[in-house]
Amino acid sequence: MKKNILKLQGVTKVFYTKTAETVAVNNLTFSVDEGEFVAIIGPSGCGKTTVLSLIARLIEPTTGTITLASNKKQAVGYMLQQDHLFPWRTVEKNVLLGLEITKNLNADTKEYANKLLEKYGLGDFKKHLPNQISGGMRQRVALIRTLATNPDLLLLDEPFSALDFQTRLEVCDDVYSIIRRENKTTVLVTHDISEAISVADKIFVLTKRPAKVKKIFCCDFEKYPTPLKRREAPQFGEHFEEIYKCLNGEDDEL
Amino acid sequence: MNFNDLSPLHKEFLKKQKRRKVVIHLLQIAFLAVFLGAWELATQVGWVDGFIFSSPSRVWNTFVNLFEEGNLFKHVWASTWETILGFAIGTILGMLIAIILWWSDTVKRVFEPYLVVLNSLPKIALGPLIIIWAGTGKSAIVTMAVLISVVITALNMLVGFCQTEQNKILLMQTFQANKAQIFFKLVFPANIPTLLATLKINVGMSWVGTITGEYLVSKEGLGYLIVYGSQVFRLDLVMTCTIVLCMLAGAMYGMVALLEKSVKFD
Numbered sequence: 238m239k240k241n242i243l244k245l246q247g248v249t250k251v252f253y254t255k256t257a258e259t260v261a262v263n264n265l266t267f268s269v270d271e272g273e274f275v276a277i278i279g280p281s282g283c284g285k286t287t288v289l290s291l292i293a294r295l296i297e298p299t300t301g302t303i304t305l306a307s308n309k310k311q312a313v314g315y316m317l318q319q320d321h322l323f324p325w326r327t328v329e330k331n332v333l334l335g336l337e338i339t340k341n342l343n344a345d346t347k348e349y350a351n352k353l354l355e356k357y358g359l360g361d362f363k364k365h366l367p368n369q370i371s372g373g374m375r376q377r378v379a380l381i382r383t384l385a386t387n388p389d390l391l392l393l394d395e396p397f398s399a400l401d402f403q404t405r406l407e408v409c410d411d412v413y414s415i416i417r418r419e420n421k422t423t424v425l426v427t428h429d430i431s432e433a434i435s436v437a438d439k440i441f442v443l444t445k446r447p448a449k450v451k452k453i454f455c456c457d458f459e460k461y462p463t464p465l466k467r468r469e470a471p472q473f474g475e476h477f478e479e480i481y482k483c484l485n486g487e488d489d490e491l
Numbered sequence: 492m493n494f495n496d497l498s499p500l501h502k503e504f505l506k507k508q509k510r511r512k513v514v515i516h517l518l519q520i521a522f523l524a525v526f527l528g529a530w531e532l533a534t535q536v537g538w539v540d541g542f543i544f545s546s547p548s549r550v551w552n553t554f555v556n557l558f559e560e561g562n563l564f565k566h567v568w569a570s571t572w573e574t575i576l577g578f579a580i581g582t583i584l585g586m587l588i589a590i591i592l593w594w595s596d597t598v599k600r601v602f603e604p605y606l607v608v609l610n611s612l613p614k615i616a617l618g619p620l621i622i623i624w625a626g627t628g629k630s631a632i633v634t635m636a637v638l639i640s641v642v643i644t645a646l647n648m649l650v651g652f653c654q655t656e657q658n659k660i661l662l663m664q665t666f667q668a669n670k671a672q673i674f675f676k677l678v679f680p681a682n683i684p685t686l687l688a689t690l691k692i693n694v695g696m697s698w699v700g701t702i703t704g705e706y707l708v709s710k711e712g713l714g715y716l717i718v719y720g721s722q723v724f725r726l727d728l729v730m731t732c733t734i735v736l737c738m739l740a741g742a743m744y745g746m747v748a749l750l751e752k753s754v755k756f757d
Contacts, residue, residue, distance in 0.1 A: 310667075311666070317661065319658065321656070321658055323659070323677070323681075325680050325681075337676070338663065338666040338672050339666055339667065386666070
């Protein structure tokens, strides 16, 4: 029996400006099990990023509750669209940033971070500055920076959108395998249907703003171990079509 | 990389670059030589009056005289010290103001208009008041230098701080960073280039402050010598001091530029 690691119940978020009141998320309810890879997909501007910000507690919900089954102080790791590596810090120092801020930097955590760097092919680049390594490597560094704090839940906000298509496929493969090997529960937000299908166990399709869950798809690619392989699977196209239709409103029964 | 390992075309490219650099340096020197030559010639032939416009040879003689009298160093030191003091105090104070304004949005909103007004105010207008408040000694001159550099430092640094990429701040927040951590780990290091640019501006600003301060009060310093020279109509002295001033300001700017080179990270 898998346990819920994250649960959103009736979550609503309203933003206020001088002239308007915007309901970004309306009565959103869903849960994520431990070890699951969930993709949240929706039309652009539907409040996907707001959902992640809510889960990461960067903003508070207007109503509703968000429960996180973790006793850690830094339970959530959030990876943003761009790597945002600090150009004045070496790769190693960038990776240690989260540990420094949360005051968890000690010999053990430092070793853990260094092991991650070694394991994922960045060992030789520890002393390099970010502008001396490739875009794909930078994204890997950003992921390891997030993993270094050893979060229970990983949030990815279109982490590949800043990369060109070729690199994007490679980095997606990379990131996917790292997440699987480190066995992290993950919530990915994207507007790219094929990206979602290629990585997720479950896909939540959101409605237009205010965001609600419109439909949940389960992806079963048992024999296809990587995102690139999944793209070759026969059911990939079917999933794509279903989700495409759902996203574009031809499937409004919910 | 070793020069000999490079491809012939690459070598050719580097050589060309080097040649270009040398040519530019030569042209710079040539310009100075022609300028000085023409100046000297014009006064020798009598196209312009050497008594009013001075000449390179007159400047040189004045320079040597000042040096032999032993006064040059005294005046140069007085001005330089006042400038360095004004520069340091102005920069640090300006930075502190910028930090406080960055820290609290309310404080920033309250004080920003005042800062903008102070920035547009010609600080020299405050000269007479400063003499009364800070006395007629060095303190008045240093106050002037501080006043001229502090406002621009505060404004420049504040703009830099506020332009720190919002998403990088968001990244810090995902790690639950507090305001101090955001400042010291992100905002300040991200603004080292802003700081260096501000230092460069402040070199000029603090010299302006010192010299105008010396115009108003003081019994020593280059500004004093310039005013004295013009009053007794020794324009050679005025010209000499101006040129020494050029060299001092240039040297100080050069030091900041060197500092900038040593902290470049990209």
